[in-house]
Each structure stands twice: as C-alpha cells, then as structure tokens.
Amino acid sequence: MEVKGKIAVITGGASGIGAALARRFHAEGAKAIAVADVQAEPLAAVAESIGALAVSCDVSRESDVQRLVQRVEDELGPIDIFCSNAGIARLGEENAPNEEWQLNFDIHVMAHVYAVRAVAPKMAARGSGYLIHTASAAGLLSHIQSATYAVSKHAAVAFAEWVSIKYRDQGVHVSVLAPQAVRTPMTDRPDGASVASVDGMIEPEQLADCVIETMAAERFLMLPHPVVHDYMVGKATDVDRWLEGMNRWRRKAGAPAR
Numbered sequence: 001m002e003v004k005g006k007i008a009v010i011t012g013g014a015s016g017i018g019a020a021l022a023r024r025f026h027a028e029g030a031k032a033i034a035v036a037d038v039q040a041e042p043l044a045a046v047a048e049s050i051g052a053l054a055v056s057c058d059v060s061r062e063s064d065v066q067r068l069v070q071r072v073e074d075e076l077g078p079i080d081i082f083c084s085n086a087g088i089a090r091l092g093e094e095n096a097p098n099e100e101w102q103l104n105f106d107i108h109v110m111a112h113v114y115a116v117r118a119v120a121p122k123m124a125a126r127g128s129g130y131l132i133h134t135a136s137a138a139g140l141l142s143h144i145q146s147a148t149y150a151v152s153k154h155a156a157v158a159f160a161e162w163v164s165i166k167y168r169d170q171g172v173h174v175s176v177l178a179p180q181a182v183r184t185p186m187t188d189r190p191d192g193a194s195v196a197s198v199d200g201m202i203e204p205e206q207l208a209d210c211v212i213e214t215m216a217a218e219r220f221l222m223l224p225h226p227v228v229h230d231y232m233v234g235k236a237t238d239v240d241r242w243l244e245g246m247n248r249w250r251r252k253a254g255a256p257a258r
C-alpha cells in the first residue's frame with residue numbers, strides 16, 4: 001500500500017517512532033493524519049508541524065480508542081492506515097508487581113485488540129486497510145532484562161499474526177514493526193531498552209524508510225535491523241543453543257542471576 005492519499009492514525013504520535021512516522025506519512029502525501037497520545041503538549045507540537053489532528057487518548061482504555069476512531073472518522077473520514085504504536089519500556093522480572101505486568105499487557109496487547117475491534121471490520125467491509133502494530137525485536141526474540149516487556153511484546157506479535165490470518169483475504173494488511181534500538185526518548189532513559197542497542201542504534205527516520213518499503217511490499221515483518229531475521233532463523237534452528245547464548249549475554253550484561 002502507498003501512503004499517498006490515505007487517512008492514517010498513529011498512536012504514541014507525540015514522540016520518537018510515532019512522531020517520525022507521522023512526519024514521514026505527511027512527506028509521502030497522506031491525505032490526512034491523526035496523532036494520538038497521552039502527552040498533550042508534545043502531541044500538539046507534532047500535530048501542528050504537519051497539520052495533523054491531535055487526539056488525547058490513553059490506548060490502554062478501550063473507550064479512549066473508540067473515541068479516537070470515531071473522531072477521526074467524523075472529522076477526517078474512513079481510516080486507511082492504523083499504526084498502533086504507543087508503548088512503554090520498563091525493566092521487570094518475574095517478581096515485578098502484578099500491576100506492572102497488567103500495565104504492559106494493557107498497553108502492548110489490549111491496545112492493539114481495541115484498535116483492531118474498532119477499525120478492522122470496517123476496513124474489511126471496504127476491502128482495504130493497513131494495520132501496523134509496533135512490537136519489538138524483543139517480541140520475536142527476547143529482552144534479557146525485562147520479562148514484562150519481552151512477554152507482552154511476544155503477545156503483540158502473536159495477536160498481529162492472528163489478525164493477519166483472519167483478514168488477509170479481505171484486503172486488510174497487517175505488519176508487525178519489530179526494531180532493535182532506535183534513538184528516541186525511550187532509549188534515552190536509564191531504564192530504557194539499552195541492551196537492544198547491542199547491534200547499534202538507528203534513527204527513527206531510518207525506521208520510517210523500512211516502514212514505507214515494507215508497506216509497499218505488503219510484507220508482515222517490518223525489520224529495520226535486518227540482523228533480527230538471522231537471529232530468528234538461529235532461534236528456530238536450534239532453540240537450546242539460542243537460549244544458551246542469551247543466558248551468556250545476560251550474565252555478561254551484569255543482570256542479577258535470579
């Protein structure tokens with residue numbers, strides 16, 4: 001699918017990857033763009049810079065996602081592209097509080113479910129649509145320092161696969177965006193996904209190139225770091241060897257051996 005002439009929604013649009021996607025979609029000639037986030041001020045700034053609609057939305061609440069979709073449909077028109085991208089990165093092992101596990105699942109899994117419920121049947125009825133679910137390379141491989149992140153992102157990938165299976169004969173394309181480290185406020189923080197930068201940090205604009213190319217080819221996996229594909233093959237070929245390597249890396253990174 002080409003972005004030119006399309007109506008696109010991007011959650012987590014106030015910052016980092018979401019803001020870069022919004023700018024790139026604008027440069028590609030999108031007909032209209034809506035950016036949604038919980039951070040009001042940076043959201044307004046991104047929206048203003050590209051003439052987008054800014055919608056305050058907490059993606060972990062279904063009523064907010066429904067309101068977002070309704071407002072975009074009312075003010076801009078039917079949604080062609082929905083990028084479910086908002087996310088958080090926090091360290092958390094098995095003993096992380098239940099609330100922390102729940103928050104990760106609400107933002108990284110249920111937000112995608114709410115978006116698909118709200119837009120996919122309408123896309124299918126029109127015979128056209130594109131859903132981009134931002135997961136992470138951690139959702140295909142793992143994150144040696146965060147079980148809450150790795151597990152919820154795996155669930156995000158599993159859901160995107162399922163949606164793709166359900167809707168692919170109805171003109172609805174699904175892609176899962178699975179980068180390693182990208183230079184954004186998320187990777188700036190001390191508890192950010194720093195281990196993801198082992199293969200280097202890319203700029204959000206480079207990631208946007210990959211998104212545009214993958215959309216044009218309508219492929220499922222958006223891998224801005226191509227080496228992730230090699231790691232996936234390695235994991236599928238010999239999972240015990242892969243686990244051994246990940247354990248060695250965790251010990252080297254100095255993570256507590258609990």
Ligand code: NAD
Nearest residue numbers: 012015016017037038058059086087136181182184185186
């Ligand atoms: P970021 O922190 O710059 O942006 C994330 C945005 O999501 C923020 O604007 C934040 O306010 C918003 N957000 C968080 N919770 C929200 C909620 N409940 N409702 C609405 N908005 C909410 O981070 P980023 O790097 O741009 O991350 C974007 C996505 O990419 C996330 O899903 C993240 O997990 C994923 N990702 C990032 C990297 C990386 O290295 N930066 C790597 C892999 C995956």
